[in-house]
Amino acid sequence: MSKQWWKQSVVYQIYPRSFNDSNGDGIGDIPGIIEKLDYLQKLGVDVVWLSPVYESPNDDNGYDISDYRKIMDEFGTMEDWENMLAEMHKRGIKLVMDLVVNHSSDEHAWFVESRKSKDNPYRDYYIWREGKDGKEPNNWESAFSGSAWKYDEQTDEYFLHLFSQKQPDLNWENPTLREEVYDMMRFWFEKGIDGFRMDVVNFISKVPGLPDAPNPNGRKYAPGGDYYMNGPRIHEFLHEMHQEVMAKYDCMTVGEMPGVTPEEAILYTGEGRDEVNMVFQFEHMDVDSGPGGKWDVIPMDLVKLKEILTKWQVGLHGKGWNSLYWNNHDQPRIVSRLGNDSEYRVRSAKMLATILHMMQGTPYIYQGEEIGMTNVRFDSIEEYEDIETLNMFKEKREEGKSVEAIMETIYVKGRDNARTPMQWDATENGGFTSGKPWLKVNPNFSSINVVSALEDPNSVFYYYQTLIKLRKELEIIVEGDFEILEADHPSLYTYVRRFNGETLVVAANVSNEANEFVVPEAISLENGEVLLHNMEDAPSVERNMTLAPWEARVYYMK
Structure with missing residues (x-):
């Protein structure tokens, strides 16, 4: 890339x-x-x-x-x-x-206009629907609890708000x-x-039609994420946004x-x-x-x-x-x-x-x-x-x-x-x-x-400050591939990065107890240095290490 x-x-x-x-x-x-x-x-x-x-x-x-x-x-x-x-x-x-x-605020000028009447030019900037059997248009739940719909008396319809009632969703179909x-x-x-x-x-x-979401737990409202996350036109909209705006700037x-x-x-x-x-x-x-x-x-x-x-x-x-x-x-x-x-x-x-x-x-x-x-x-x-x-x-x-x-x-x-x-x-x-x-x-x-x-x-x-400097100095951090080590260990987070003949070994103990870690034999520690550590006393490069509680080390080999 x-x-x-x-x-x-x-x-x-x-x-x-x-x-x-x-x-x-x-x-x-x-x-x-x-x-x-x-x-x-x-x-x-x-x-x-x-x-x-x-x-x-x-x-x-x-x-x-x-x-x-x-x-x-x-x-x-x-x-x-x-x-x-x-x-x-x-x-x-x-x-x-x-x-x-x-979404915008319900106090945005677009929404203030949108709620005035069904034929207002801004009506279609938001997602309005009639109720169903005296209830909300569908059973979607807001991310902030309760229904994702709010009834508006002025036009006898509901508007969609996936978040707060004061955050009506914009209609990207328009x-x-x-x-x-x-x-x-x-x-x-x-x-x-x-x-x-x-x-x-x-x-x-x-998703067109805004259907009810499955509700196996019989909750009052159902998480409807499958109907609005990564929806059918999302790539089209983002590509259009890129062509119309971002392509013109180094951003x-x-x-x-x-x-x-x-x-x-x-x-x-x-x-x-x-x-x-x-x-x-x-x-x-x-x-x-x-x-x-x-x-x-x-x-x-x-x-x-x-x-x-x-x-x-x-x-x-x-x-x-x-x-x-x-x-x-x-x-x-x-x-x-x-x-x-x-x-x-x-x-x-x-x-x-x-x-x-x-x-x-x-x-x-x-x-x-x-x-x-x-x-x-x-x-x-x-x-x-x-x-x-x-x-x-x-x-x-x-x-x-x-x-x-x-x-x-x-x-x-x-x-x-x-x-x-x-x-x-x-x-x-x-x-x-x-x-x-x-x-x-x-x-x-x-x-x-x-x-x-x-x-x-x-x-x-x-x-x-040191971590930020290292990312600028070492290409391997930005470009290297990734291999997890000890994937099933409940307390160790260890992995290796490789790029253009260079190797990084990262070893971290995510616990209150000391833990042993052995760097696999396949990884050469020759010419290795301790690039980074979080203990007061610097460790040496060693294949068999005892990591103190919450200790982290990074070895660098080139």
């Missing part, structure tokens, strides 16, 4: 509401981002993915957009945004914006709507952005695609397909979910996790491109989820980073991950803000579940774990704001913060 700048890049995701507040209103903002660009430059990242800063009523924290060409007042002005872009480019950092076009979207994308590219991260973009093509595009397989990802990202550069897939994020879905929490199964990530590494090699991530604004903190966030927080954070950053794909770092930020345990549901969490809490209480049991699942899986404000220093509110933060800061900010990380040469921050 051809060399592209986005293959060697490392992306840093900023969730603006929680990153840095410059004016004391408790909400992170664009001037606050500008203040911290030197920090990102020091870390070494190439690209910033900025979660939505567009005009929005904030029902789903900015993923419900009411004006795609305007900056939300809370975040600043268009002039602030233009200044931020110029300051990023000055530091060699590219900017990828969020593209949220499966070519005029599609051209509106492409025109908006050109608007941002002409301002100088370097790409888009596309929110649930594989939902934009729905990076990543499609967030729940439910996608490696085979489908090759169709989305393969060279010559002209759709998107890479996918965000979620399969590895579901290994601690039981049969009841996300909130049915089970222990993380390392063997299953390895199986999934290996399938993606091997399946896409030479054919497509993947995003590598442990964390984002929708996922809990990985050091709490898969590591040990107390006794071995620093060591396990480094170990998890090693596993991910030594693989093929474009790595994403979510704000705070580079200092080892952890999940939070707020005392009461009143302290949480996330719509998905609050809806789930209400639903489970109605089903008779205890508050304590529900809170335990929120502590593990709730999206606010990722959204607590960035911990800059040990002063009040972690240096995030001089006011009252929109969401409480994790109480551990006094010990886990940027200032203390920068003062400690052995911090998680400097380890991430």
